[in-house]
Amino acid sequence: MTSAVAITDPFEVFTRDQLRRRTSVKWSVDEDALPLFIAEMDVQLAEPVQRAVHEAIGSGDSGYACSHHQLADAYAAFAKTQWGADVDVSGARANGGVLPAIVELLRVLTEPGATVIVTPPVYAPFYSFIKYSGRVTADAPLGTEGRFDFEVIEGAFTAAGPGSAMVIANPHNPTGIAHTRVELEQLAQLAALHGVTVISDEIHSPLVYDRPHVPYTTVDPRGFAVFSASKAFNLAGLPASLSIAGPDASAALASVDTALDKTLGLVAATAHLAALQHGGEWLASTMTALDVRRRRVAELVDQRLPGVGMRMPEATYLAWLDFSDTALADPAAVAHPGSMGSDLGVAGDLAKRCGVVLSSGEAFGEGGQNRARFNFGTRFDIIEEAVDRIAAEL
Template identity: 30%
Template sequence: MACADTPASALGQRNIAEVDFDQIHDRQQFGSVKWANQWDEFSPRVEGEDLLSLWTADMDFRAPETVIARLREAADHGIYGYTRRDPRHYEIVQSWFAHRHNWSPKLETLLPAPAIMPSVAAILRTFTKPGDGVIVQSPVYSPYFEVVQGNGRVLLTNRLRLQNNRYELDLEDFEKLAGGAKVFLLCNPHNPAGMAWTREELAALNDICERHGILVISDDIHCDIRLSDRSHIVFSSISDDAADKSFICTAPTKTFNLAGVPSATISVANRKRRETLLAAMQASFMVNANFFGRLALEVAYSAGSPWLDQLTGYVASNIDLVCEFAGEYLPGITPMRPDASFLVWLDARALDRRVGGIQKFFVDRAGVNLYDGRVYGPGGEGFIRLNVGCPRHLLRRGLERMSSALASM
């Protein structure tokens, strides 16, 4: 269903043209975190001339032209007052997930949210108390540690097992931790590895959570960019009891490069918990729609599929480049091919020990800024995360610099 007053056919027509993902755009003029090279997590500030930024998880591509056109219309209108999400908004969200992921949440289960991490914080504050345990699976997206510990909850780390350059669940350890947990914070697909968890893996986690009465918060923000034959399985879709205990957090921001105009949705199947969470979010003034974020979500989900399909092909080719280049020119670095997202997790543990920190080595010796795996908790040491959501010639330049730095060791 199209949004606003623009016919769906017109929105679709705007998106048919071939997208130029090779074009480079100057992002520093608008305060880009990525290109300002601010580094504030366990490392000093990183700065320097001609430093290539391949770290934080946004892309260097323009959003779909349909989204840009609608936001331009809204900006030109010039009145940026209070806005709302009408029933059609939730129908658009429902339709997107039904068509892309074979998951059709009931409309009444969908709640508005400003973004995913504020939503996670709100759920934790509403359904747990200080001192309660929350399980996360490391290495994992670093704000998980912050949202748990910053809200006075106890972090319980279930470390993933690395086998044959893929992560596997450690269910035995998860079961041990479950006795002291109230919530499991699931990253699905997993960030930084891009793992798409299978139905069987999710069912095994659900069984443990069911036995111990654990609620599940699932962060599905990276689900849309599909790079393998593994489909995205929404946790709540695996069984009725999984749906009853879960909070499914979704957003178009990673998919369509909209992190600066955020809007999100939470699906809560359990009616009592849904009403309790909505009341808590209303009391925190978290449900008012962002004027531009609401529009961006609706247009992206209504007419963004052609753009996303082209993006997925481009990102897949970038990942092929990384894997092929690393095999020939980056000795000591092994990429983990992701099932989803535009992020590649690089195993550089042997090099990390030799150079005293591989992330700093590539900043100092190659002029390439990557995400240090240590930020992702236990198991992340010696890894680096590479963002391939950028023009290919920029990515190739970064890889060539990294190769030259290693050759000069």
């Protein structure tokens, strides 16, 4: 498999030694550990992004970012080219990372102490950031197929009442589900009926495999979306995001404090702009490389990890592995929502025993027990070795 890798594969550019010299969280692990946890990719960055950042630094263009930065228009053009979507970006706000933007939206859209519904297993920091915003989470767990369970959601909406909010991951992290248009429309209708405001976190949206991503504000005029190019283009160290309101919701977005605009760094905005405007070719080859990897991981899990369950992700470079039917499972495992890390449950055992560092499923809340998230955005030889090391522990 490895010998067939084309040289255009951006995951095969850096050797393991080069990757180990990186200083990001992913590579700050022990010398022979294999880090497959945090959502960073082991890629070479898109050439237009590299060029734009070098030029900015070389010319000293590192002052403040204009609040009317062209990111919104670049995103609208990107959404049209990538997904055929017409996203209304009037009033969109460019700012720093996705999570601070969600916190600010919650502050504007809800009262202190309001309920914010989430759909576990879900990106763990949703729990901690909602708490930090002074709101209270309520769970509407995903159904058995990992998709929205509308009966459960309706129950949560009824209990929470008007004035509450919901935060979804669209597509979903950690299960890799890409919500369909029909599902999102159904959610929007229910939300309108119950007076709940939905905020859709679309950081993984350029990473949907076989069909176009559906931007939430195109199906819910009352809804909000927060987009960033940072997952698909590996720019977590250069945080930038866009908060977008549905056509009937722009007044609320306009009332977001201008302090939030200050969280946008100019070099980050420059990198994101280059990604959106000129990164299409790189994104296409990265998606091809990821598609091969998701299939390879599914094959390896099937062949070498007896008892481990995996559903093919429809989006993201994350595989959600189910160890419930293996000897590593703990029948008494409990969810620890919000405690993002690799030290709980099966992931904790594997990190200690064989140096494969996955994300602990328990951190993603209810439904994450005895699960672990495997980041396959890396070299083939690392993927294969990680699977073999896990196989030896089963």
